[in-house]
Amino acid sequence: MNGTTLVLRxxxxxxxxxxxxxxxxxxxxxxxxxxxxxxxxxxxxxxEHALRVVQAARDQGLDLHDSSGTGSGVLAELRRKAAEAVGHRPEPGLLLLRDLRALHLYATENSLYWEMVAQVAQATRNEALLTLASDCHPQTLPQIRWTNTMIKNVSPQVLASL
Structure with missing residues (x-):
């Protein structure tokens, strides 16, 4: 395994x-x-990014065994019912803040990895990887901005009401 396949994994x-x-x-x-x-x-x-990374990794000789299922209907229904129950308790705002913080960190981490892919693609003159990073990384930035904006909007209400 080389550095390119490591960062793709x-x-x-x-x-x-x-x-x-x-x-x-x-x-x-x-x-x-x-x-x-x-x-x-x-x-x-x-x-979509994960699927495209699987293909790029395959081109680099790495098989990531993608299983891109989104989960069973039963689990989704269970989560929906739990969300309804949480919606009636006084602390859903704190839970939302915690979730937004975690999403923000995950998206930021992915953004850094996209930067690494772009840099190694430039260094190795790998046009396919550079195109992948150029296509996908810009979509990571709105994920970061959305979580940040939501934290700014939600935190004053939630934290002031405690």
Missing amino acids: VLHHGEKHLAGELRLVADRHGTDHEVHHVATDLARWSE
């Missing part, structure tokens, strides 16, 4: 993890329509 894991966490947050906070819909849309971007 970590990036693949990071994008899949972020997609899963975004879907989990969308389900957990299903009563907050903005959170639910935006997180679901952002999860699709990370799922």
Whole structure:
């Protein structure tokens, strides 16, 4: 394994993890329509990124064994019911802040890995990897901006009401 395949492996894991966490947050906070819909849309971007990284890794001789399923319907229904129950308790705002903070850190970490992919692609003159990073990294930045904006909007209300 070389440095390029190493960063692709970590990036693949990071994008899949972020997609899963975004879907989990969308389900957990299903009563907050903005959170639910935006997180679901952002999860699709990370799922697409993970699939594209699998192909790029394959071109580098690395098989990442992608299983890009989004989870069973039963689990999604369970999360939806839990979100409804949490929506009636006094601390869903704190839970949302915790979730947004975690999403922000995951997206930021992926952004750094996309930078590494771009840098190694430039150093090795790998146009395919450079194109991949150029296509995917810009979509990571709105994920970061959305979580940051949500934290700015939600934290004053939640923290002042404690």
